[in-house]
Amino acid sequence: MYTTPLVDYHTHTTYSTDGYSSMKDMVATAAALGISQIAVTDHYDPDYPLDAWGEGFSLAEYQNEMEIVKEEFKDRITLIKGLEVGIQHGGTMDKCSQVVRGYDYDFIIGSFHCAEGFELSCGSFFKDRSVEDATAAFYKYVYDCLRDYKDYDVLGHINVIDRYGSYIPFYGDELMDIIREVLKRIIEDGKGIEINTSSFRYGMGGHTVPSQGILQLYHELGGEIVTVGSDAHAVRDVGFGMQWAYDKLRSVGFRYLTTFCQRKPSFIKL
Numbered sequence: 697m698y699t700t701p702l703v704d705y706h707t708h709t710t711y712s713t714d715g716y717s718s719m720k721d722m723v724a725t726a727a728a729l730g731i732s733q734i735a736v737t738d739h740y741d742p743d744y745p746l747d748a749w750g751e752g753f754s755l756a757e758y759q760n761e762m763e764i765v766k767e768e769f770k771d772r773i774t775l776i777k778g779l780e781v782g783i784q785h786g787g788t789m790d791k792c793s794q795v796v797r798g799y800d801y802d803f804i805i806g807s808f809h810c811a812e813g814f815e816l817s818c819g820s821f822f823k824d825r826s827v828e829d830a831t832a833a834f835y836k837y838v839y840d841c842l843r844d845y846k847d848y849d850v851l852g853h854i855n856v857i858d859r860y861g862s863y864i865p866f867y868g869d870e871l872m873d874i875i876r877e878v879l880k881r882i883i884e885d886g887k888g889i890e891i892n893t894s895s896f897r898y899g900m901g902g903h904t905v906p907s908q909g910i911l912q913l914y915h916e917l918g919g920e921i922v923t924v925g926s927d928a929h930a931v932r933d934v935g936f937g938m939q940w941a942y943d944k945l946r947s948v949g950f951r952y953l954t955t956f957c958q959r960k961p962s963f964i965k966l
């Protein structure tokens with residue numbers, strides 16, 4: 697019987713455009729579920745191609761509310777003050793860095809919701825090329841950006857691209873070689889990845905985030921920093937799949953789960 701405490705390191709509140717539940721409700725729900733740490737990681741996606749997603753709230757107010765809710769629930773659950781920044785090339789990185797450094801965060805998820813100036817979910821990224829070519833282009837884009845951008849702790853939903861193509865391509869040697877370079881970059885920079893259990897809710901079936909192959913490769917390369925998050929956007933999904941993710945990590949050979957406080961990793965035995 698394992699006694700690893702439940703921690704959910706990826707959640708959204710109404711501070712995110714696509715969030716449905718208040719921060720207080722999210723944290724109260726997590727506490728009621730017996731979760732010991734919840735990272736609130738609302739979206740900050742500057743230069744979003746379709747609209748000003750994520751720029752519509754005051755980061756100062758966001759900090760303030762995290763402090764208030766953290767204090768209110770401190771005897772029941774630890775609120776980890778987080779943010780999910782949407783990385784894109786060029787000036788977007790400077791905006792993300794400024795925000796990350798401008799406030800007192802515990803944990804930063806660096807995510808790709810866009811690539812090459814396109815929003816991934818709207819389909820235009822895949823236009824006029826095969827799913828295989830688009831997928832390879834996505835990971836090359838991630839690699840290029842992470843060469844320059846360092847203001848994050850874990851890379852969010854690494855294979856998010858699998859969610860948006862008309863099918864999930866076969867991850868052969870060519871694709872895995874690019875992913876290997878991405879993972880090596882992450883490890884060399886002292887960063888990590890996350891298991892994001894939302895793949896089940898998005899109907900990706902056995903294609904988890906990360907996939908088994910990517911998670912194994914990360915482990916083989918010596919990667920040790922892994923957080924687990926539900927990516928809940930409403931109370932009903934808080935804590936979703938945590939035990940599954942822990943078992944997945946154990947099965948691949950990981951012995952520790954990572955948590956963060958003031959941007960520093962700690963390790964909990966799995």
Ligand SMILES: [Zn+2]
Nearest residue numbers: 780807852853
């Ligand atoms: Zn995301």
Ligand SMILES: [Zn+2]
Nearest residue numbers: 706708780927
């Ligand atoms: Zn998210």
